[in-house]
Amino acid sequence: MKPKDLLVHLSHLEAKLNDFSFEELTTDEASSLKNSFHAFKTNLEGKVFGEPVQISTIHKSTIGREPIRTDKETDDHNKAKLDKTSGMLIATVSHEMRTPLNGIIGFTDLLKESQLSGAQKNQVDAIQSASRTLLEIINELLEYSKLRIGLEHFESVDFNFYRIVKDVMYLCNTLIVDKNVTLKVDMEEDIPEVLKGDPSKLSQVLLNLLGNAIKFVEEGSISLRVRKKGQPAGNFLLEFEISDTGIGISEDNLKNIFESFRQAEFTTHKKYGGSGLGLSIVKQIIENLNGNISVSSKLGVGTTFKFVLPFEQGSGSYKPEQNKPAVTMEANKALVKGMRILVFEDNLLNQRLIEQRLRTWGCRVHITDNALYGLNVLENHKIDMVLMDLRMPVMNGFEVSERIRHSTNKSVKNVPIIALTADFTIRDEEQFAVSGINDYILKPYSPEELLQKLIKSKKDMDSIYAIEAEPMEQPVVDAHKTSKVNLANILKECQGEMILLEELVVLYKQNVLEFIGKVRLHLNNKNMEEIEFAAHKVKSGLAMMGAFSLHKLAAEIYNVSRTDKDARHLEFLYGCFLEEYPIVETAINAELEKLGKN
Numbered sequence: 001m002k003p004k005d006l007l008v009h010l011s012h013l014e015a016k017l018n019d020f021s022f023e024e025l026t027t028d029e030a031s032s033l034k035n036s037f038h039a040f041k042t043n044l045e046g047k048v049f050g051e052p053v054q055i056s057t058i059h060k061s062t063i064g065r066e067p068i069r070t071d072k073e074t075d076d077h078n079k080a081k082l083d084k085t086s087g088m089l090i091a092t093v094s095h096e097m098r099t100p101l102n103g104i105i106g107f108t109d110l111l112k113e114s115q116l117s118g119a120q121k122n123q124v125d126a127i128q129s130a131s132r133t134l135l136e137i138i139n140e141l142l143e144y145s146k147l148r149i150g151l152e153h154f155e156s157v158d159f160n161f162y163r164i165v166k167d168v169m170y171l172c173n174t175l176i177v178d179k180n181v182t183l184k185v186d187m188e189e190d191i192p193e194v195l196k197g198d199p200s201k202l203s204q205v206l207l208n209l210l211g212n213a214i215k216f217v218e219e220g221s222i223s224l225r226v227r228k229k230g231q232p233a234g235n236f237l238l239e240f241e242i243s244d245t246g247i248g249i250s251e252d253n254l255k256n257i258f259e260s261f262r263q264a265e266f267t268t269h270k271k272y273g274g275s276g277l278g279l280s281i282v283k284q285i286i287e288n289l290n291g292n293i294s295v296s297s298k299l300g301v302g303t304t305f306k307f308v309l310p311f312e313q314g315s316g317s318y319k320p321e322q323n324k325p326a327v328t329m330e331a332n333k334a335l336v337k338g339m340r341i342l343v344f345e346d347n348l349l350n351q352r353l354i355e356q357r358l359r360t361w362g363c364r365v366h367i368t369d370n371a372l373y374g375l376n377v378l379e380n381h382k383i384d385m386v387l388m389d390l391r392m393p394v395m396n397g398f399e400v401s402e403r404i405r406h407s408t409n410k411s412v413k414n415v416p417i418i419a420l421t422a423d424f425t426i427r428d429e430e431q432f433a434v435s436g437i438n439d440y441i442l443k444p445y446s447p448e449e450l451l452q453k454l455i456k457s458k459k460d461m462d463s464i465y466a467i468e469a470e471p472m473e474q475p476v477v478d479a480h481k482t483s484k485v486n487l488a489n490i491l492k493e494c495q496g497e498m499i500l501l502e503e504l505v506v507l508y509k510q511n512v513l514e515f516i517g518k519v520r521l522h523l524n525n526k527n528m529e530e531i532e533f534a535a536h537k538v539k540s541g542l543a544m545m546g547a548f549s550l551h552k553l554a555a556e557i558y559n560v561s562r563t564d565k566d567a568r569h570l571e572f573l574y575g576c577f578l579e580e581y582p583i584v585e586t587a588i589n590a591e592l593e594k595l596g597k598n
């Protein structure tokens with residue numbers, strides 16, 4: 001059983017324990033037993049959620065006897081404990097919900113690529129839009145609870161401040177194109193170019209406050225002013241002021257505006273959506289960075305948020321941006337139109353920026369910070385290029401690239417990979433070769449640089465394909481394998497996470513059912529190309545599940561639909577597949593159960 005599952009059981013047990021009377025024990029004995037239980041659970045929570053808990057401290061203060069507390073202290077203590085438990089619960093649940101939701105979004109992307117009627121397309125768009133809203137809420141909940149229980153990671157690195165402001169403004173400008181709104185930036189000139197601090201959190205705060213301003217101004221102006229304030233030893237303060245001429249907030253509502261789940265007007269949610277968590281997250285981030293935030297507003301006139309953050313002057317310099325003529329840009333954009341690009345990136349600002357840029361150039365984009373999810377996208381979608389952030393949590397970009405290069409699926413294995421990196425050393429260059437990374441772009445990069453790299457990689461790939469005619473794909477399975485499935489390897493890939501494995505099995509089943517449906521349809525209308533495509537697509541999933549017999553059949557269907565195109569032979573193979581599928585499914589379910597018990 002995984003520690004997280006054990007925690008769930010312990011929480012159930014804790015509820016029962018609280019109702020238990022312990023009649024046969026003395027008060028001290030009962031209290032001692034309860035405390036040992038709590039000490040164990042708290043320590044396990046610390047391990048699971050990455051927060052070290054000193055067991056000795058717990059022992060000292062709790063084992064044997066409850067510490068003596070005043071009523072108020074007891075209330076505060078219980079409240080803090082409850083807050084932490086609920087914070088962890090929210091963090092775990094929202095984290096677990098992201099994977100299947102990303103799956104839904106990914107599959108609707110795939111669905112949109114198939115032939116749909118106008119009404120069906122609208123329905124898929126609606127599913128996608130609702131899923132994205134849900135994902136945003138879940139991400140906010142996750143972040144909110146991580147901040148509350150102190151699990152959010154803050155960094156202190158050198159970054160180009162002007163670049164961050166420029167990128168944030170670029171994104172905001174894309175949000176006001178349909179509105180009659182002007183957006184201005186006013187920055188004092190003596191602010192150093194390179195600062196030391198947390199660029200990711202700064203951009204998140206700015207995006208959130210400017211995003212709100214854009215949301216609540218239909219017509220008018222929004223401005224961002226940045227000033228340098230005071231100069232306490234070595235550090236300095238930057239004051240940011242975000243003003244808008246929007247709907248404003250009433251005096252009454254202003255008092256509680258930074259509280260969680262708070263929306264100023266009752267009708268706000270109906271009209272504008274949102275979770276009411278944004279400002280509370282912003283406030284917690286700013287306070288964690290030793291800053292502060294305030295707001296002033298007048299209903300019907302506008303709102304101003306002001307926040308102050310300390311920074312240090314950073315070291316190092318950034319290369320100036322190349323200013324290529326716009327004409328080249330326009331011509332180049334046409335070259336990347338339609339490219340399908342998978343981006344591994346964990347920084348929210350970078351995610352939005354890159355998505356926005358690639359989409360405006362007509363590329364189709366998948367973005368993720370989760371290595372396994374990304375690998376799954378690669379196996380199930382046609383992807384022309386991978387952009388890989390090298391610094392990612394859990395599995396870094398080098399490791400993900402190595403996995404890609406070891407894929408048994410030829411098109412996955414050969415996909416061009418461009419690394420996105422903030423610093424580049426000789427060691428990195430060696431590591432690039434080992435991990436199979438083809439090229440890199442230094443961060444921060446301009447849209448022109450990104451575009452040029454994409455075009456260069458595309459040209460390299462096109463010339464490789466022009467030279468080598470694609471050899472016939474060899475089935476990767478051992479035909480003599482007798483076991484129906486092998487989930488042990490894929491469980492290892494999931495780093496032992498049963499929940500993830502179960503999700504992959506659900507995706508696998510969907511893929512196979514889709515394959516069965518498609519082959520039936522295209523056997524009827526004798527469309528060999530579609531059968532070939534469907535078989536090609538399903539093969540990798542079957543190999544991944546170790547479903548050898550089904551993989552062998554799919555590989556044969558693929559070969560026959562490609563070469564001799566014999567419909568009767570295909571009908572026969574399809575019949576075999578239909579007979580075999582339920583047997584394999586039973587084997588998968590049995591193996592899942594077996595692995596779940598271990």
Ligand code: ADP
Nearest residue numbers: 212213216263264268274275276277278279303
């Ligand atoms: P949400 O995600 O719902 O927008 P926030 O915490 O970001 O949550 O904002 C809380 C509420 O504060 C909003 O619902 C809105 O009523 C009010 N608010 C925030 N910023 C502005 C603004 N610039 N102008 C008017 N109202 C605002």
